[in-house]
Amino acid sequence: MDWKGRDVVSIRDFSKDDIEFVSKVAERLEEELNERGSLDYARGKILATLFFEPSTRTRLSFESAMHRLGGSVIGFSSASSTSVKKGESLADTIKTVEQYSDVIVIRHPMEGAARLAAEVAEVPVINAGDGSNQHPTQTLLDLYTIKKTFGKIDGITIGLLGDLKYGRTVHSLAEALAFYDVKLYLISPELLRMPRHIVDELREKGVKVYETTDLEGAIPELDVLYVTRIQRERFPDEEEYLKVKGSYQVNLEVLKNAKETLKVMHPLPRVDEIHPDVDKTEHALYFRQVFSGVPVRMALLGLTLGVL
Amino acid sequence: MPESLKIEVIPEGTVIDHIPAGKWLKVIEILGLTEPNGGTLLIASNVPSKKLGRKDIVKVEGRYLSEEEVNKIALIAPMATVNIVKDYKIIEKFNVEIPDEITGILKCPNPNCVSNHEYVTSRFHVESREPLKLRCHYCERTIEGEDIIGSL
Numbered sequence: 001m002d003w004k005g006r007d008v009v010s011i012r013d014f015s016k017d018d019i020e021f022v023s024k025v026a027e028r029l030e031e032e033l034n035e036r037g038s039l040d041y042a043r044g045k046i047l048a049t050l051f052f053e054p055s056t057r058t059r060l061s062f063e064s065a066m067h068r069l070g071g072s073v074i075g076f077s078s079a080s081s082t083s084v085k086k087g088e089s090l091a092d093t094i095k096t097v098e099q100y101s102d103v104i105v106i107r108h109p110m111e112g113a114a115r116l117a118a119e120v121a122e123v124p125v126i127n128a129g130d131g132s133n134q135h136p137t138q139t140l141l142d143l144y145t146i147k148k149t150f151g152k153i154d155g156i157t158i159g160l161l162g163d164l165k166y167g168r169t170v171h172s173l174a175e176a177l178a179f180y181d182v183k184l185y186l187i188s189p190e191l192l193r194m195p196r197h198i199v200d201e202l203r204e205k206g207v208k209v210y211e212t213t214d215l216e217g218a219i220p221e222l223d224v225l226y227v228t229r230i231q232r233e234r235f236p237d238e239e240e241y242l243k244v245k246g247s248y249q250v251n252l253e254v255l256k257n258a259k260e261t262l263k264v265m266h267p268l269p270r271v272d273e274i275h276p277d278v279d280k281t282e283h284a285l286y287f288r289q290v291f292s293g294v295p296v297r298m299a300l301l302g303l304t305l306g307v308l
Numbered sequence: 309m310p311e312s313l314k315i316e317v318i319p320e321g322t323v324i325d326h327i328p329a330g331k332w333l334k335v336i337e338i339l340g341l342t343e344p345n346g347g348t349l350l351i352a353s354n355v356p357s358k359k360l361g362r363k364d365i366v367k368v369e370g371r372y373l374s375e376e377e378v379n380k381i382a383l384i385a386p387m388a389t390v391n392i393v394k395d396y397k398i399i400e401k402f403n404v405e406i407p408d409e410i411t412g413i414l415k416c417p418n419p420n421c422v423s424n425h426e427y428v429t430s431r432f433h434v435e436s437r438e439p440l441k442l443r444c445h446y447c448e449r450t451i452e453g454e455d456i457i458g459s460l
């Protein structure tokens with residue numbers, strides 16, 4: 001696969017080989033970073049980060065990745081400071097920004113915005129989240145973290161917990177896990193169940209899927225518990241949010257029945273769904289997961305720029 | 309209803325046969341024939357059919373269908389056959405076919421899909437034909453059944 005100029009829009013565009021290739025490149029870059037501190041593969045290249053919706057950590061992670069590759073970054077972190085406010089179309093914004101940059105990272109509140117941007121732009125476009133649809137780089141870093149921790153992905157049992165209805169990270173992750181021989185526990189309040197079409201698709205692909213509301217019942221089975229925040233901002237109705245707010249909290253009590261080797265992951269930010277006491281245990285993997293974002297995004301930037 | 313009456317009643321135009329019973333209205337909506345526009349429009353509804361049990365037939369005088377129109381009809385009447393009539397004779401007969409990709413016909417039912425906000429042509433990939441399941445090229449949501457008809 002020629003990666004130069006390739007867009008990273010949806011995990012659905014990736015094969016298992018693609019995922020493993022990104023993981024290998026990220027691992028190599030992580031080792032090089034440890035040895036040399038910073039690299040210069042992308043010297044002279046410019047990344048434009050177009051964040052039409054706020055996201056501190058994803059934006060900083062991409063910016064850090066580009067700086068660590070020796071490149072530079074331009075961009076904005078909210079649509080209110082751009083010509084979009086004057087009524088400019090997304091296509092025109094992209095056509096303008098590509099004149100200033102070699103690669104574009106976009107976060108947008110509308111589903112499909114990254115696909116549209118990729119069709120319009122000549123330079124590669126990387127999706128940093130489009131509405132409640134996809135967040136492919138988060139998925140790649142999640143898989144990378146699991147692989148680094150367990151040495152494999154096949155054969156493990158993963159629980160996805162929380163907002164499985166609106167959470168794009170769990171949608172992409174579940175779709176990517178379908179490439180592997182895994183068992184999936186989908187643990188959520190009834191109101192926030194994984195969309196039916198995704199569950200059906202997972203089953204069609206042979207993934208063993210169990211849907212439950214019972215975290216404590218499922219936890220002894222799990223190797224990974226992937227926790228998500230119940231995202232107030234995605235609810236069309238505040239009352240619906242209040243019904244499910246605080247449904248689950250992962251704390252030391254809940255983890256008593258877990259395997260010693262269970263790892264807790266979270267795309268962050270968290271609110272109250274993981275108690276801070278968990279941070280000090282061997283179960284906590286979420287900060288290591290944040291770190292994985294840098295080598296994985298370095299790999300994607302370097303590959304799509306054609307400098308790796 | 310005798311076969312000859314079904315196809316020979318219009319001198320020139322198109323006969324759309326094997327429409328599922330009750331769907332004739334949707335077909336004429338798709339073809340923009342809900343208002344009189346020149347030729348005769350004949351509708352037969354709930355006609356006995358060996359293939360479908362009951363079917364509708366729509367006959368449009370003086371009008372031939374574009375590929376886009378045929379594709380639209382395929383979405384609601386995948387078993388439909390199209391007969392092109394000239395001088396009271398069928399000069400061409402074909403089955404409608406659902407293409408691999410459907411562009412510019414359906415509106416994505418997801419209100420937050422970028423295709424409903426930006427200047428783009430809607431695009432859907434056919435995930436399965438039986439039952440019909442489409443995936444929006446942009447927001448990646450799938451639509452099936454009545455949602456497809458409602459999005460036409």
